[in-house]
Amino acid sequence: MSTNKLERLDGNQLRKALEGALAQVEAKKDTINHLNVFPVPDGDTGTNLLLTLQAALQDAKISSSNGVGSVATGAAHGALMGARGNSGVILSQIFRGMSKALQGLDSATALQFARSLDEAAQAAYRAVVRPTEGTMLTVAREAAKGAIAAADRGGDVLSVLQAAAREAAKAVARTPDQLPILKEANVVDAGGFGLQVILEGMLRALSSDIGYGTENVLPDQLRYGPAALSVPEEGWGYCTEFVIEDPKYPFEEIKQDLTSRGDSCLVVGDQKLVRVHIHTMEPAELIAHATTLGKVRKLKVENMTEQHLTVSQELISRGELPATIGDRDYASTVGVVSVVSGKGMSRIFKSIGVDAVIDGGRTMNPSTEDILNAIKMVDAYNVIVLPNNKNVLLACQQAKSLSDKNVAIIETLSMPEGLAAMVAFKRDLHLSELLDCMTKAIQSVTVIEMAKAIRSTSIYGVQVSKGQVMAIHRDNILATGKTYSEALMLSLSKVSLEGKEILAIYVGEDGDVREAETMAAQVKDMYPDLELEIQVGDQGVYPYIVAIE
Amino acid sequence: MRHAGAKLRSVLEQKGAFSGKIEIMPSVIGHIASHAALGCYGVMGLESHGLLDRFQSLLESMPCPKGVHVRAYPDHLEIDLHVIIKYGTRISEVANNLISAVKFEVGRATGLDDIRVNVYIEGVQKDEDIR
Numbered sequence: 001m002s003t004n005k006l007e008r009l010d011g012n013q014l015r016k017a018l019e020g021a022l023a024q025v026e027a028k029k030d031t032i033n034h035l036n037v038f039p040v041p042d043g044d045t046g047t048n049l050l051l052t053l054q055a056a057l058q059d060a061k062i063s064s065s066n067g068v069g070s071v072a073t074g075a076a077h078g079a080l081m082g083a084r085g086n087s088g089v090i091l092s093q094i095f096r097g098m099s100k101a102l103q104g105l106d107s108a109t110a111l112q113f114a115r116s117l118d119e120a121a122q123a124a125y126r127a128v129v130r131p132t133e134g135t136m137l138t139v140a141r142e143a144a145k146g147a148i149a150a151a152d153r154g155g156d157v158l159s160v161l162q163a164a165a166r167e168a169a170k171a172v173a174r175t176p177d178q179l180p181i182l183k184e185a186n187v188v189d190a191g192g193f194g195l196q197v198i199l200e201g202m203l204r205a206l207s208s209d210i211g212y213g214t215e216n217v218l219p220d221q222l223r224y225g226p227a228a229l230s231v232p233e234e235g236w237g238y239c240t241e242f243v244i245e246d247p248k249y250p251f252e253e254i255k256q257d258l259t260s261r262g263d264s265c266l267v268v269g270d271q272k273l274v275r276v277h278i279h280t281m282e283p284a285e286l287i288a289h290a291t292t293l294g295k296v297r298k299l300k301v302e303n304m305t306e307q308h309l310t311v312s313q314e315l316i317s318r319g320e321l322p323a324t325i326g327d328r329d330y331a332s333t334v335g336v337v338s339v340v341s342g343k344g345m346s347r348i349f350k351s352i353g354v355d356a357v358i359d360g361g362r363t364m365n366p367s368t369e370d371i372l373n374a375i376k377m378v379d380a381y382n383v384i385v386l387p388n389n390k391n392v393l394l395a396c397q398q399a400k401s402l403s404d405k406n407v408a409i410i411e412t413l414s415m416p417e418g419l420a421a422m423v424a425f426k427r428d429l430h431l432s433e434l435l436d437c438m439t440k441a442i443q444s445v446t447v448i449e450m451a452k453a454i455r456s457t458s459i460y461g462v463q464v465s466k467g468q469v470m471a472i473h474r475d476n477i478l479a480t481g482k483t484y485s486e487a488l489m490l491s492l493s494k495v496s497l498e499g500k501e502i503l504a505i506y507v508g509e510d511g512d513v514r515e516a517e518t519m520a521a522q523v524k525d526m527y528p529d530l531e532l533e534i535q536v537g538d539q540g541v542y543p544y545i546v547a548i549e
Numbered sequence: 550m551r552h553a554g555a556k557l558r559s560v561l562e563q564k565g566a567f568s569g570k571i572e573i574m575p576s577v578i579g580h581i582a583s584h585a586a587l588g589c590y591g592v593m594g595l596e597s598h599g600l601l602d603r604f605q606s607l608l609e610s611m612p613c614p615k616g617v618h619v620r621a622y623p624d625h626l627e628i629d630l631h632v633i634i635k636y637g638t639r640i641s642e643v644a645n646n647l648i649s650a651v652k653f654e655v656g657r658a659t660g661l662d663d664i665r666v667n668v669y670i671e672g673v674q675k676d677e678d679i680r
Contacts, residue, residue: 083639127635
């Protein structure tokens, strides 16, 4: 051990420690996300801790003085304001407890620092009625115990922190025994591991700050966290499982032999049957070796690096894990792409603020690639897609799953629905609020699509003869008629016009503006309160689309 | 709880095994929600709100737990939670965590997917209040 000691912790050192914690969490973020199965398995614990810690550090940096109390108060305030997710809220309480204990101090002795960790753990427990053991709370309490014990032995600030990190790691390793759901998923608690990473980060930063290498400070198993969780450069290796029937050697010998051949080795069984679970870099060699021990059955080999990648990519595509975390502003930008048919419609959608339109052609049938390209083109991380047709929905969903941006689909079934949604679009709103408003806005519009039947048939249970006009409303044939105006007038008698003010007719490729004007005049006669509007949409398939808002 | 019944029935019908119905009482959902809520970080308690609430729990044979209301609709389930939150936590975040925890637990127990959770903050609890 070096003779350099850290007898007191001042504000600047606390800031450095927090910076170290942030760097460490940033590096381990994916690992932490990967572990997240409790309380809700949404794989965002690492991201939440990182964002909360960023907010804490930001305020710690601008604290009014360099006193340790003032810096801790800043961190507590930042964490409170920037708390994200369950783990973030818990972390904010930890900082809050710490700052209370350090309040007013210019610098803290080892004992004062240890007590602040203890107060932090107590504060964390005070904010929940029924604490779950085997979580971040347990880890905080065990770390604090270790810290107090080290301070009582007369250790300096570093040895207090070292004891806290060591006890945290031990507590993390025990979490699967305390919380069955963790054991089931074969993971340790994500939040608890996150806290361990934070303490280790603080320790690293402080020990390098006073000039001795971290190598002396962290015992091997602490440097990377639990072995199974580290992401070695060569990858995660292969998760290999098999059963050995009629083993040729005694069980204990086989167990010993296999344990030396990989990580996370689990060998259970008896003299007749041995079940093996092991992580190895060389599955082929291992299996070849296993065949010399007995009959190998039920062999299963999985590439864990790939599993890990799949999970993180899923999270990125679901938007729970921003692809670029450093750029917070970009992560909140929102853009819209819309599938349209017809030049007129394309122009209308652009004029109302859509970032990119995809021309679905006459029949509204764009490829997934078209949609994907449009999403890519938009200069925003969050992209809302308006399919404007039921048949386009699937392609949009495929594009969503392929895109590395955060894509949300608002299920608009016609272009007027898309337009109604766009009216509610405001660029400064948060994505979730936007989705809410836009989805609601769709309900305010009633859409009637009209086309002539090209052959006699029965559609949606209604008999239609060739040449007849069908008025379609959300998959139902509302009315049929000899002419467009007849079908329109009939349908208007069937839909609710309560609270509606505007009736817009979009004239399609095969429509005629003059015919639309005649229809409008007829509607005006019958419903004088409605305001009428005619737009050239050039859309295919439907010569007239009527939207009532 | 028509929805839960309908969903399950369709599964059973597919298997050719349908011979009855399953009904989950709102109070059962209420208890699951209450349990999930009280395990949620930052939530200090559930609070009955107003006289009407107390009257109702007297009248109903199987009342929902305090501060929890469950309404079943044909296509979704709506749960109201009246909660006390820890002073010094970010209320919006605790409420969001609460919503996702309750949705997750109720969904896991019942198999329903359209669950809407409304959170009403009825008060905050300070440290001094417990001591």
